[in-house]
Amino acid sequence: MTGDDGGKSDGITVDAPMPTPLALPPPNATFDYQLGGAYAKTVQVISRDRNAAPASGIYNICYVNGFQVQPDEESLWDPDLILRNAQGQPIIDPDWNEMLLDVSATKRARIAVVVDGWIAKCHSDGFDAVEIDNLDSYTRSGGRLHEADAVAMMVAFSQSAHSRGMAVAQKNSTDLLDRKADMHTDFAVAEECNHYNECGDYTAVYGDHVIVIEYVRADFMKGCTQFPQLSIVLRDRDLVTPSSAAYVYDGC
Secondary structure (H helix, E strand, C coil), X not given: CCCCCCCEECCEXXXXXXXXXXXXXXXXXXXXXXCCCCCCCCCCEEEEECCCCCCCCCEEEEEEECCXXXXXXXXXXXXXHECECCCCCECEECCCCEEEECCCCCCHHHHHHHHHHHHHHHHHHCCCEEEEECHHHHHHCCCCCCHHHHXXXXXXXXXXXXXCCCEEEEECCHHHHHHHHHHCCCEEEEXXXXXXXXHHHHHHHHCCCEEEEECCHHHHHHHHHHCCCCEEEEECCCCCCCCCCCCCEEEC
């Protein structure tokens, strides 16, 4: 461990041996991103919200929002763990109307306890891996959080998953690709990396263990051509189920 906390994250040991080998999602697999609702789909890998059940007989990734508070889960959090501005008001991610969690040094251990419980349930439910979202929340914090805070928080999440034999995904956040070893992440889930010409940045670090979600067909087709070794899916931005007229799915 070469991160800022010298092998520990606020009293949480992160150098403990982890079960080996960890099962990673197979590269170039058929994949579906079902965060908006679970439904039957013949694929090899699937990502679903932590409150959904995993699909049987395939590789399942459990989506966990570890750095921000989803609007329907505000009651689950101690108000003291919410990041606040100088006026004491919660700092909000305007794209998703989500409050940022305060992952600074004095709050991380308490956040880790909550998320550890979620990861434990992912494991007991039968998921194979976890995808921790909003790793880049520090970039929306108005300078109140920093890269080192995000990395240290991710270390605690990785330890929680690894201690249960589950793999951990880095979700987006190209600025932190060079911190992979520090964060102990195992594969990547990248949204719109073809759109932003970042897929090569992910493969340089994670090899073929990169799962790509695109929301524009041209970007999807570009990815299928340039990165045929990756798992790439085209979805609608709201990730709705097939019962909605807005549903979009394609894979390559």
